[in-house]
Amino acid sequence: MESILDRYLNRVLAVADLREPARESQVRQELRDHLEQKTEALRAEGYPEAEALLKAIETHGNPVVIGYRLRPWRLIDVRMQGTARGVIAIGPRAYGVVAIGGLAIGLVAMGGAAIGLLAFGGFSLALLLAVGGLAGGLFAYGGLAVGAVALGGFAIGVIACGGSALGLWVPGAGQVLWSYFTDQTAPQWLHHLTSLFSLDVSMPGQRQSFMRLTNLMVWLNFVLLGLMLSLQLGLMRRERKRLQSLGQQPVGADWCSL
Amino acid sequence: MPQLAKKTLDGNVETIILATLLEGPNYGYALVKDINEKHAGLLALGEGTIYPVLYRMEEKGLLLAETRQTPAGRERKYYRIAPAGRKALAENMQQWAALTQVMETIRKSLPPQTKPVPKTA
Numbered sequence: 287m288e289s290i291l292d293r294y295l296n297r298v299l300a301v302a303d304l305r306e307p308a309r310e311s312q313v314r315q316e317l318r319d320h321l322e323q324k325t326e327a328l329r330a331e332g333y334p335e336a337e338a339l340l341k342a343i344e345t346h347g348n349p350v351v352i353g354y355r356l357r358p359w360r361l362i363d364v365r366m367q368g369t370a371r372g373v374i375a376i377g378p379r380a381y382g383v384v385a386i387g388g389l390a391i392g393l394v395a396m397g398g399a400a401i402g403l404l405a406f407g408g409f410s411l412a413l414l415l416a417v418g419g420l421a422g423g424l425f426a427y428g429g430l431a432v433g434a435v436a437l438g439g440f441a442i443g444v445i446a447c448g449g450s451a452l453g454l455w456v457p458g459a460g461q462v463l464w465s466y467f468t469d470q471t472a473p474q475w476l477h478h479l480t481s482l483f484s485l486d487v488s489m490p491g492q493r494q495s496f497m498r499l500t501n502l503m504v505w506l507n508f509v510l511l512g513l514m515l516s517l518q519l520g521l522m523r524r525e526r527k528r529l530q531s532l533g534q535q536p537v538g539a540d541w542c543s544l
Numbered sequence: 545m546p547q548l549a550k551k552t553l554d555g556n557v558e559t560i561i562l563a564t565l566l567e568g569p570n571y572g573y574a575l576v577k578d579i580n581e582k583h584a585g586l587l588a589l590g591e592g593t594i595y596p597v598l599y600r601m602e603e604k605g606l607l608l609a610e611t612r613q614t615p616a617g618r619e620r621k622y623y624r625i626a627p628a629g630r631k632a633l634a635e636n637m638q639q640w641a642a643l644t645q646v647m648e649t650i651r652k653s654l655p656p657q658t659k660p661v662p663k664t665a
Contacts, residue, residue: 316572320576320591323573345591351590352593356595
């Protein structure tokens with residue numbers, strides 16, 4: 287029967303996913319050596335054998351935390367705890383080209399708080415396009431949008447357009463809280479930009495274009511969110527299956543139930 | 545001595561390992577024991593968290609590792625500080641010395657009521 291020490295080490299190494307048998311064997315040997323020496327030391331202090339082993343395992347640390355810390359860098363990194371780093375990174379905190387997580391930082395980032403070139407999330411900050419409840423970026427679209435071009439329920443920007451808006455120029459309909467320029471005083475480049483994005487819904491022909499733009503944003507949001515969510519769910523399912531195939535409970539289960 | 549905050553310690557685990565290994569090559573368990581005696585609380589997340597740090601330092605060339613036989617005939621991995629590790633340690637110490645100096649200047653310039661008060665039992 288598998289000992290509790292083996293179960294602990296199996297858990298650490300299943301999460302670590304080292305992918306090199308020689309390396310895995312060396313790490314297992316080193317951790318086992320540590321735990322056996324610790325158990326011996328605790329027995330010398332007066333702990334009964336079984337209790338000494340449990341105490342040694344407890345002081346060694348959560349196998350999931352250690353396993354994830356042992357995990358080498360990889361292209362696709364999916365974690366249920368800690369920080370994921372990879373080309374595609376998925377985890378509570380994720381840093382990658384495509385990052386999905388509670389806090390996601392990447393070229394394309396999606397999450398509770400997302401920071402990137404393109405960012406989608408509750409709070410999103412992007413160099414190019416930010417979409418979210420609170421969105422900040424060159425082009426921001428959201429409940430509260432702040433950006434060079436901001437579109438949203440409440441928009442603040444160089445060009446701000448929305449339910450309530452304030453900015454250098456607030457073209458079109460909605461409640462204008464403050465606008466530095468008026469239609470007459472706005473410089474030509476602002477007019478060009480506004481036409482480019484069809485933001486001035488009061489202008490003939492632009493209302494339809496504006497609606498097309500907002501529809502496009504909504505669809506883009508849906509498609510990207512759908513893709514990212516599918517990717518996230520698919521990869522997390524794969525990780526769960528991998529752990530199960532190694533006889534491990536999915537990460538997140540109580541580690542004390544070894 | 546006041547308990548150091550985890551975030552202060554986290555960034556300096558490598559430096560502490562390097563400094564500990566200056567005393568000579570050592571293996572994981574003995575290293576942890578040594579660190580726990582000198583710097584209580586450093587491995588608050590568990591003694592096993594030292595191994596990912598050791599492997600990372602080995603990969604970075606800060607540490608060299610070799611396998612030795614124990615008296616019981618088992619293999620044990622010993623770590624020793626590499627030349628790059630000595631250099632990194634010296635640089636870190638310089639940084640700390642400079643930071644300490646800055647903090648000391650700030651501390652001296654603080655009005656009396658903002659200076660830390662020793663805790664009473």
